Amino acid sequence: MEFKTKTPRRTGVDAARRAGFTLAEVLVALGFIAVITPVVVQGLRLASLAGEVSQRKALAMRVAERVLNETIVTGRWNSAGQSATEQAGPIPLRYTIRNEPWTALSTATSVNTANGVNQGFVNANNLHLLSVDVSFPAQGQNYSVHLSTVVDITKQVTASTPPVQ
Numbered sequence: 001m002e003f004k005t006k007t008p009r010r011t012g013v014d015a016a017r018r019a020g021f022t023l024a025e026v027l028v029a030l031g032f033i034a035v036i037t038p039v040v041v042q043g044l045r046l047a048s049l050a051g052e053v054s055q056r057k058a059l060a061m062r063v064a065e066r067v068l069n070e071t072i073v074t075g076r077w078n079s080a081g082q083s084a085t086e087q088a089g090p091i092p093l094r095y096t097i098r099n100e101p102w103t104a105l106s107t108a109t110s111v112n113t114a115n116g117v118n119q120g121f122v123n124a125n126n127l128h129l130l131s132v133d134v135s136f137p138a139q140g141q142n143y144s145v146h147l148s149t150v151v152d153i154t155k156q157v158t159a160s161t162p163p164v165q
Contacts (some may be wrong), residue, residue, distance in 0.1 A: 053138045056091060057145055060134040063093050064147040068132045071097055072151060077130050095134045102127040102150050126154045 021029075063086055071077050076097075083096040131148035 049139050053143055056136050056138050057143065059088055059091070060093055060136050060143075060145045061147065063088070063095060064132040064134045064145055067095055067097065067134075068130065068147055068149060071130065071132075072149075077128065077151060077153070091136060093134050093136050095132055098129075098131045098133070100129050100131075101125070102129045104129075126152050128153050 071082075076082065077099045081096070081098065083094065085092050085094045087093070127150055129148055130151050131146065133144055133146050135142055135144040137143075
């Protein structure tokens with residue numbers, strides 16, 4: 001009894017010829033890699049920038065909140081245009097404090113509503129908008145955060161000794 005094989009066995013030369021990629025397949029793969037690589041690198045760069053900016057924005061907001069609170073507690077809001085630089089490790093954070101009259105009261109909704117301001121009780125000349133702008137660098141560009149609040153300049157808030165309990 002004889003058994004016939006379905007495909008004849010190939011010699012070593014034929015098997016080697018069929019085992020590799022053709023030149024066209026290699027060129028297509030290289031072209032694909034050449035197109036995709038810059039897109040991937042740009043995406044990684046943007047993700048890195050977004051992460052760095054968000055971390056520094058959080059740091060800048062903490063500095064802005066601290067400076068704004070210190071300004072209110074110490075009553076230094078009368079000195080307009082204060083600015084300074086604070087180092088947070090290797091990052092310079094430059095802040096500027098501004099004090100300007102609050103003009104939004106004149107456009108406020110009518111008196112004693114849920115969204116309104118009792119204009120008979122509040123004197124518009126006493127309300128000021130106290131703002132802090134903190135700027136910082138991230139990967140060669142400058143960014144900034146802005147924090148503000150309304151203060152009554154007639155009411156001096158000072159830090160006092162806590163009561164003894």
